[in-house]
Amino acid sequence: MVLLLTDLDVKSVLTMDDALKVVEEGFKEYGLGRILMPVRVSLNIDKVGGWVGVMPVYMRKMEILTTKIVSSYPKNVDLGLPNIMGVLVYLNPKTGEPLALIDANFLTAIRTGAASGVATKYLARKDANIVGLLGSGNQAKTQLEAVCKTRNIEFVKVYSPSLNHRKKFVEEMGEKLGLKIVSVENPKDTVKDSDIVITATNSKKPVLDGRWLKNGVHINSIGAHTPNTRELDNLTLKKSKIIVDSKNAALKETGDLVIPIRKKIISKKSIYAELGEIVLGRKKGRKFPEEITLFKSVGLAFEDAVVAKIVYEKALKLGIGKEVKLT
8 A cells, every 4th residue: 555645744744843853864874875866867848948857765774765756847837836846755665665655845845945954054154143035936935944943033035036926925934934024126135234045046047146245144055956057156156165965966967066167167176065074074064254155955865755754654643644555
């Protein structure tokens, strides 16, 4: 029997606190080399501007085996559909038997947020309290929630091209987090004077200008997950200490690094560390208050796996979901 879990099922059992804890443990496991995880297989659906990725992973010590299929279709917004959708297969690592089929929409958003939350914990200044957020979609929501779990945030500025989306974001997240959130009319004023900057956009061209960054800022960048797209300009990269979730994946998948490296604006050596190295204490995160730090995230399969385990185990305990027989 396979347990089917909907997006609502996932939301009913998975919290950001849960995700932050297990995703941090996942980065430790990855840093220790105890995870089998190839770079995801990507497929561009050029006709409609879509993208599909397949992400398998086996975590040896934690005994988790999963595969996620995820898609990103930016034009879905016009159709009233999520940009990012996916499904995760949770398998018995001893037999390969499928145990659960889990809707991965919220799961993907919360684990991506949690990864940035872990990065913020180790890289942002301790006194960081102002957030500048570029993007107002589902990913932006979990990004902000995770950052608020790791720093005492007092004020948030948000910009996205759609005024209507910004207004909805301000209302929903302001109420949920109990924060003062304001809608800003341009990206420059959003970034200016912010202690933490988050880029969670569908943009194909840079939305962040390094001239806007103040000393000591920390940046979490989660967009530009294909080699020909960018969120960050060259100056941002040149001014920042660059940390990635995975060097192998980042150097293959994100145009924020692929393009400037190809143009010799930066080099592979410009990447200071993987986040797992910093979590393990092998490399120091922030060395001084004025340093600009950048976490460039492409999203890794182990992040899905560790939160999927929580979802599966809680669902079994609470009797949530629907069991179906596939064979």
